[in-house]
Amino acid sequence: xxxxxxxxxxxxxxxxxxxxxxxxxxPDRFPDHLKASDDAIFEFNRAIIEQTSDLVCAxxxxxxxxxxxxxxxxESMEKTLKLIPDEVVVIADAKRGDLGNSARxxxxxxxxxxxxxxxxxxxxxxxxxVQPFLDYQDKGVFVLCLTSNASARDIQDLTVNxxxxxxxxxxxxxxxxxxxxxxxxVGATNAESLSDIRSVAPDMPLLVPGIGAQGGDxxxxxxxxxxxxGGGLLINSSRGxxxxxxxxxxxxxxxxxxxxxxxxxxxxxx
Amino acid sequence: xxxxxxxxxxxxxxxxxxxxxxxxxxPDRFPDHLKASDDAIFEFNRAIIEQTSDLVCAxxxxxxxxxxxxxxxxESMEKTLKLIPDEVVVIADAKRGDLGNSARxxxxxxxxxxxxxxxxxxxxxxxxxVQPFLDYQDKGVFVLCLTSNASARDIQDLTVNxxxxxxxxxxxxxxxxxxxxxxxxVGATNAESLSDIRSVAPDMPLLVPGIGAQGGDxxxxxxxxxxxxGGGLLINSSRGxxxxxxxxxxxxxxxxxxxxxxxxxxxxxx
Numbered sequence: 001x002x003x004x005x006x007x008x009x010x011x012x013x014x015x016x017x018x019x020x021x022x023x024x025x026x027p028d029r030f031p032d033h034l035k036a037s038d039d040a041i042f043e044f045n046r047a048i049i050e051q052t053s054d055l056v057c058a059x060x061x062x063x064x065x066x067x068x069x070x071x072x073x074x075e076s077m078e079k080t081l082k083l084i085p086d087e088v089v090v091i092a093d094a095k096r097g098d099l100g101n102s103a104r105x106x107x108x109x110x111x112x113x114x115x116x117x118x119x120x121x122x123x124x125x126x127x128x129x130v131q132p133f134l135d136y137q138d139k140g141v142f143v144l145c146l147t148s149n150a151s152a153r154d155i156q157d158l159t160v161n162x163x164x165x166x167x168x169x170x171x172x173x174x175x176x177x178x179x180x181x182x183x184x185x186v187g188a189t190n191a192e193s194l195s196d197i198r199s200v201a202p203d204m205p206l207l208v209p210g211i212g213a214q215g216g217d218x219x220x221x222x223x224x225x226x227x228x229x230g231g232g233l234l235i236n237s238s239r240g241x242x243x244x245x246x247x248x249x250x251x252x253x254x255x256x257x258x259x260x261x262x263x264x265x266x267x268x269x270x
Numbered sequence: 271x272x273x274x275x276x277x278x279x280x281x282x283x284x285x286x287x288x289x290x291x292x293x294x295x296x297p298d299r300f301p302d303h304l305k306a307s308d309d310a311i312f313e314f315n316r317a318i319i320e321q322t323s324d325l326v327c328a329x330x331x332x333x334x335x336x337x338x339x340x341x342x343x344x345e346s347m348e349k350t351l352k353l354i355p356d357e358v359v360v361i362a363d364a365k366r367g368d369l370g371n372s373a374r375x376x377x378x379x380x381x382x383x384x385x386x387x388x389x390x391x392x393x394x395x396x397x398x399x400v401q402p403f404l405d406y407q408d409k410g411v412f413v414l415c416l417t418s419n420a421s422a423r424d425i426q427d428l429t430v431n432x433x434x435x436x437x438x439x440x441x442x443x444x445x446x447x448x449x450x451x452x453x454x455x456v457g458a459t460n461a462e463s464l465s466d467i468r469s470v471a472p473d474m475p476l477l478v479p480g481i482g483a484q485g486g487d488x489x490x491x492x493x494x495x496x497x498x499x500g501g502g503l504l505i506n507s508s509r510g511x512x513x514x515x516x517x518x519x520x521x522x523x524x525x526x527x528x529x530x531x532x533x534x535x536x537x538x539x540x
Contacts, residue, residue: 024372064368064375070348070383071341078340095368097392098334099419102294105334113340122367124394125417126424147395149369154396158430158438165435168428 002181004089004118004140005232008205011087012057012231017262020058020091020207021254022238023048023080024065029243031250041069041076047251048242049083055258058089058234060207061116081114089117089234091207095144097122097129104132111136118142120185120207123169127176137179140205145169145197148187148210166193170200183207186225188216188235195224205232211261212240222268230270237261272451274359274388274410275502278475281357282327282501287532290328290361290477291524292508293318293350294335299513301520311339311346317521318512319353325528328359328504330477331386351384359387359504361477365414367392367399374402381406388412390455390477393439397446407449410475415439415467418457418480436463440470453477456495458486458505465494475502481531482510492538500540507531 001009012018025044027035034040049059061080066073084090092114096106103121110119111133118140121133133141146156146166156166173182186197188210198206206225210216218235225233241261245253271279282288295314297305304310319329331350336343354360362384366376373391380389381403388410391403403411416426416436426436443452456467458480468476476495480486488505495503511531515523 062368062372064366064372064379067344067379068375068383070379071344074337074341074344095366095392096334097367097394098332098365099417099422102332102334105338109334109337109340113338122365122392122394124367124392124414124425125419126421126426128419128421144394147369149395149398151396151398152369154442155394155435155439156396158435160428160430160435165425165428165430169425172424 002179003138004181005205007117008057008089008140008234009231011089014087015054015057016266017055017057018233018235018265019056019258019262020060020234020236021048021052021056021241021258022060022062022209022236023242024062024238026065026243029246031246031248033248039076039079041073042079045080046083048254051251051255052241052258053085053088055255055262056088058091059084060091060093060236062093078114091140091142092116092119095120095122097125099125100128100132103129107133107136111139120144123172130176134176134179134182137181140181140183142183142185142207143169143173145173145184146186146190146193148189148214148216152187167196167200170197174201174204177204185209188218188221189214191217191220191224194221198224203227203232205234207234207236209236211235212237218264219268222265226270235265272449273408274451275475277387278327278359278410278504279501281359284357285324285327286536287325287327288503288505288535289326289528289532290330290504290506291318291322291326291511291528292330292332292479292506293512294332294508296335296513299516301516301518303518309346309349311343312349315350316353318524321521321525322511322528323355323358325525325532326358328361329354330361330363330506332363348384361410361412362386362389365390365392367395369395370398370402373399377403377406381409390414393442397442400446404446404449404452407451410451410453412453412455412477413439413443415443415454416456416460416463418459418484418486422457422460437466437470440467444471444474447474455479458488458491459484461487461490461494464491468494473497473502475504477504477506479506481505482507488534489538492535496540505535
């Protein structure tokens with residue numbers, strides 16, 4: 001197993017959790033007392049991490065939520081990353097994809113500069129856009145396969161070689177996975193396709209967004225999603241946890257929401 | 271015409287140029303005297319811009335080259351953007367692609383925070399990953415179609431509906447282009463496919479990387495690439511211009527390389 005998969009398995013077992021919390025802070029939903037802070041995003045994240053880090057296997061940071069504030073946003077992200085306990089997996093949801101030289105720099109930014117454990121990447125440019133990420137053998141690389149947005153199927157469902165494009169992507173990633181550190185992104189809103197994807201990727205970790213606000217079907221995800229050992233799943237919720245409340249007790253409410261999701265998931269485990 | 275296409279046409283005419291210079295600075299190739307600078311990336315870009323802004327229609331900044339230095343890299347980018355003359359088009363080569371809410375934030379970061387005139391985006395997540403960019407009616411949105419990397423055809427050449435996926439993407443983008451501000455990225459290394467793409471996108475601007483270091487065929491690009499008015503092309507060169515020399519006179523050498531490329535292109539115009 002890759003060091004990434006080892007780390008994921010260890011923290012999943014330790015915290016008895018498949019929950020990945022999306023640290024995608026929306027300042028419009030912050031409680032009023034935080035709005036006056038010099039670095040409200042960081043203060044918000046700190047409170048969430050303090051209340052949830054014993055309940056999760058991973059945090060996922062969507063970089064759009066930090067880049068929108070320019071260099072200061074990246075500073076907030078950098079400070080946030082330093083707070084996350086070492087044993088918890090941290091994923092850069094950056095969906096980068098570029099040709100070799102540029103992809104190497106994106107990978108360097110995410111894995112070396114910021115120190116993420118894993119990252120999401122886009123497969124549209126083919127193997128050499130993904131390989132520089134996979135070359136970091138101790139890191140996890142989640143390739144977009146079947147995403148959770150409404151129009152995902154515009155492109156991902158096109159028929160190629162007698163099956164949907166997302167199945168072609170899943171097979172391609174399996175063939176690229178010589179370091180054992182690749183995973184796939186499969187939206188919970190497409191749970192009916194999960195078992196097909198799992199069949200060609202029996203041992204890759206799956207990052208599953210789309211639970212909660214996006215309406216994914218948790219029972220179907222737990223039916224089809226686990227790997228042969230019953231693990232290999234990161235089930236992400238962002239707004240449904242971190243913005244469950246905009247009141248001063250938002251972090252405690254987030255904790256309660258994370259417990260609820262963790263327990264719902266665990267009740268559905270085989 | 272969209273304000274973006276107007277701006278591109280105006281600067282192309284003014285500078286008699288289809289040249290887009292890629293500001294993708296590689297510090298390993300900087301001349302020694304810059305290496306001691308507090309912000310060598312900015313100083314490098316400043317020299318290049320001073321020597322080339324009258325020769326180009328656009329600059330294109332690949333964000334990987336800035337993000338690799340974290341928040342400071344974005345500061346260098348921000349300072350660089352302020353130096354570029356207003357009449358020159360500036361494109362964020364960010365290749366972002368994410369679902370609605372996140373795509374909106376990426377678009378806000380690039381178009382509002384940093385003030386780019388245009389951006390590259392990835393089509394794999396379908397229309398709702400592209401639409402938030404297109405919603406900025408005065409900005410240009412270049413969707414990856416057929417890219418210039420060696421393994422682009424791993425995915426982009428898969429057959430769907432009887433033609434390659436990149437043709438399906440070109441047709442999809444045409445249907446999404448209700449604001450007239452969409453364009454396509456087509457690598458010069460795939461010049462033989464350019465006329466097919468141009469046939470379904472007769473009036474969209476094409477951003478064409480892959481000239482120079484990547485070995486694209488300029489004559490073939492100029493044969494098939496121009497729109498009905500003989501324009502609508504941004505031909506990008508990065509390393510071939512900005513890193514033509516690592517000596518103290520690198521910026522003058524870059525100017526000479528930009529003139530050479532501009533003139534080669536113009537000699538091939540119909």
